[in-house]
Every structure is written in C-alpha cells, then in structure tokens.
Amino acid sequence: MNDFSYLHTNCLELSIYLGCDKFPHESELQQEWENNKESLLTFMEQVHRGIKGLVTDQQGEPIANATITVGGIDHDVQTGE
Numbered sequence: 001m002n003d004f005s006y007l008h009t010n011c012l013e014l015s016i017y018l019g020c021d022k023f024p025h026e027s028e029l030q031q032e033w034e035n036n037k038e039s040l041l042t043f044m045e046q047v048h049r050g051i052k053g054l055v056t057d058q059q060g061e062p063i064a065n066a067t068i069t070v071g072g073i074d075h076d077v078q079t080g081e
Contacts (some may be wrong), residue, residue, distance in 0.1 A: 064081045065081070
C-alpha cells in the first residue's frame, strides 16, 4: 500500500518496524517507548525539511493539478484541487 500511495496519490506513508515481534507483550511496551522515543521525535521533526509551499498563478490564485518536477528525482507530483 505504501508504494501505491506514493506513486499514485502523492502521499508518502511509512511503516516502521522495531523488531520481529509484531505484537509485543504489554509489559514490554514501556521499555520499547523509552528505547525509541528520542529517535521517533527526531524523525518527526524532519517533516519540516525540504521544499514546501503553494503553486499559484500571477494573481496569487492556486493552480490545480500543476506538475512539480525536481531535478534528480524521477517522480513528479501534482498539486491538489
């Protein structure tokens, strides 16, 4: 599903696995949180990196379905309506 969303809807989804145990026991959850809290928060801060903004015409009106191309990245994205 992650690949489909990225390629066909411009939505980037992530699945993060910390180990092989998909359903750790309740007694292990607090320690897992402590072990990974700082890494998760640092990762979430990275959302503010990169290019972001609005695509507008000369009058400042949004442009629907504009294609955005970034050199060196083989994946164009389109603006929403």
